[in-house]
Amino acid sequence: MTRPDARPHPGQDSTGLQEVSAGAVTALVGFTSSFAVVLTGLGAVHASGAQAASGLMALTLLVGLTTLALALAHRLPITVAWSTPGAAVLVGAGAAVGQFSDAVGALLVCALLLIATGLWPWLGRLAQSIPTGIAQAMLAGVLFPLCLQPVLGVASDPWAVLPVILVWLLGLRFAPRWAVPLAFVAAVAVIAVHLIASGRGVEAGVLLPAFAWTWPTLSVTSLIGVALPLYVVTMASQNIPGVAVLRSFGFTAPWRSSLLVTGLGSALAAPLGGHAINLAAISAALAAGEESGVPQERRWRSAAWAGGFYVLLGLGSAAVVAVAVLAPNGVLAAVAGVALIATLGSAVQGAWEDSQERVAVVATFLVAASGVAFAGISAAFWALVVGLVLRWALARR
Known part of the structure; x- marks a missing residue:
């Protein structure tokens, strides 16, 4: 395992500010670019406002x-x-969940699967044996309806949603890293104007952090329709790419301890409303990459600072939740949609790479995008089943 020397070299003390800055950017971008997806997903599985707020706080604290x-134990820039794709899976899983406690039970089972993957390597190999094209097509189908929300929002309330999209486009042009956070700032401005025009206000009590405990219950439909797709997506779209991102910058992620720590964190978050935590993939480069301006042997400090800022x-x-729930219809969904467009693009590209599996991939995508639940089980699960069966049948032909 790569373990860069933690001792600073002479003349490197001036990089302390860069370490703090890289950590702050990692936390701010990671939080503001996808918290709307988390709230949307929790709401879809029948979480109340207090439960969704508790879930977001639990996730953010445990991520930190x-x-x-991990950063302090291994002296590696692990974030x-x-x-985020898992939260998108929750959006389409409402039909598989009778009540929020069923979703909590499924989230707890997913966390146990992550812990088991860290304990028994063969389970990780089993998760990786799912064809990349099928897994990515399922993810793309799950994301597709969410990424349509900005378009639908413009049609239903253009004055509220268009400013968010325009600011996001300007961000993509001039500051790509900050495009989604800037869209969130635009959404806050829209909400402020809406509150002033309507004469509504935010109660001081809801601004205080509070946990809401939910006792988990188990149902077959939630286990099949939520726990399994969430586990597959978290492994295929987060943990495995997260290892690859760190490797691209010259670091070897400690696979076993990373899965055990994040799996345990997911288990702690589940009764508090949080869905899953994992190795960072997209935002990992913010602390581990060369663009941070921090020497390679000290980038683990940027990750540690990111953890502190997440707390x-x-x-x-x-x-944040108190302000978000007062947003006009379509604004929060628009922020979630633009936050997921890049992920959708990556999933589509990964799904369509192998032309020999095109039929199975397209079928997987269509079933997942339909959002139709059969026998009370979410479309994400059936998409995997259809894709794998078609791939097997066509391969035999």
Whole structure:
């Protein structure tokens, strides 16, 4: 395992500010670019406002604490994130969940699967044996309806949604890293104008952080329709790419301890409303990459700073939720949609790479995008089944 020397070289003390800055950017971009997806997913599986706020705070705090633990223990720029594609899976899983406690039970089972993957390597190999094209097609189908929301929002309330999209486009042109956070800032401005025009206000009590405990219950439909697709997506779209991203910058991620720590964090988050945490993939480069300006042997400190900033963001997440729930219809969904467009593009590209599996991939995508649940089980699960069966049948032919 790669373990860069933690001792600073002479003349490198001036990089301390860059370490802090890289950590702050990692946490701010990671939080603001996808928290709307988390709230949308939790709402889809029948979480109340208090439960969704509790879930977001639990996720943010545990992302921070686990990032700190892994970065300090291994002296590597390991960053943790919540499963954004996993939150998208929850959006389409409402039909598989009778009540929020069923979803919590499924989230707990997914966390146990992540822990088991860390304990028994063969389970990780089994997860990786699912063809990349099928897994990516399922993810693309799940993301597709969410990425349509900005378009639908413009049609239903253009004055509220268009400013968010325009700011996002300007961000893509001039500051790509900050495009989604800037869209969130635009959404806050839209919400402020809406509140002033309507004379509504935010109660001080809802701004204070508070956990809401939910006792888990188990149902067959939630286990099949939520736990299994969430596990597959978290492994295929977060943990495995997260290892690859670190490797591209010259670091070897500790696979076993990373899965055990994030799996345990996911288990702690589940009764509090959080869905799953995992190795960061997209945002991992913010702390581990050369663009941070930090020497390679000191980038683990940027990850540690990111963990600390995530903890601070977690304590303030209740205020974010309190403002978000007052947004005009379509604004929060638009922020979630633009946040997922890049992920959708990557999933589509990964799904269509192998032309020999095109029929199975397209069928997987269509079933997942339909959102139709059969026998109370979400479309994401049936998409995997259809894709794997078609791939097997056509291969035999």
